[in-house]
Amino acid sequence: MKTVVSAALLALLLPAAAGAKAPEYQDLSALETRVAALLGAGGVVVPIDRRIKLARCPTEPEVSPPSNGAVAVRCPALGWRVAVLVSGGMSPRMPVEILVRRGDMIELVSRGPGYSVTSTGTALDEGAAGKTIRVRIPTSSAAVSAIVTRAGGASISN
Numbered sequence: 589m590k591t592v593v594s595a596a597l598l599a600l601l602l603p604a605a606a607g608a609k610a611p612e613y614q615d616l617s618a619l620e621t622r623v624a625a626l627l628g629a630g631g632v633v634v635p636i637d638r639r640i641k642l643a644r645c646p647t648e649p650e651v652s653p654p655s656n657g658a659v660a661v662r663c664p665a666l667g668w669r670v671a672v673l674v675s676g677g678m679s680p681r682m683p684v685e686i687l688v689r690r691g692d693m694i695e696l697v698s699r700g701p702g703y704s705v706t707s708t709g710t711a712l713d714e715g716a717a718g719k720t721i722r723v724r725i726p727t728s729s730a731a732v733s734a735i736v737t738r739a740g741g742a743s744i745s746n
Contacts, residue, residue: 614642619649619661623672626651626659626669634673642668650738652718660718664737667699687739689714696723696734698744709734711742 616636645663652660654674655691664667688694692711695703703735709723715736722731723742 612644614644614649614663616640617638617644619670622670623648623651623659624663627674634675636670636672640670642670653716659684660736662718662739664743676699686714686716688736688742692740694734694742695741695742696732697737704725715742743746 589682616638616708619632620636627633642663643666645668646665650662650664652662657673657675658671658673660669661672667729680713688711690711690713693708696709698707699705707725709725709732711721711723711740712731713721715721717738718738719736721731724731732744734744737743
């Protein structure tokens with residue numbers, strides 16, 4: 589059985605298909621350039637696999653200090669993270685910015701499929717982006733582990 593599409597229907601459908609926007613992805617070359625700039629003259633960035641398609645981050649992605657030959661580039665707003673392999677010239681040029689200090693009241697976020705819960709707690713450790721710290725929640729005597737995501741904020745993994 590053949591389906592016949594009228595010329596009028598085709599004329600209506602084609603402009604809609606042509607105007608459909610392709611999803612916007614994060615520019616991986618720009619991420620590599622940013623990491624290389626943070627590493628300084630001696631740092632080498634291994635190219636990110638171009639098969640990876642990351643949604644465009646609405647804010648500037650965060651870059652963690654190098655650890656075990658890689659840096660983590662994160663988009664806290666969207667929750668994605670990618671490891672970028674690096675070598676050479678790493679330690680002296682990468683400043684470590686402490687985002688949470690011991691005693692700070694911080695916002696804790698826990699996310700899962702279909703939910704997001706926010707609470708506050710007191711930082712028991714200091715930490716830079718990506719570092720795991722201990723946090724005391726007022727409703728519990730035990731400390732929980734959280735990952736620093738921004739100044740005054742951390743995420744509890746599920």
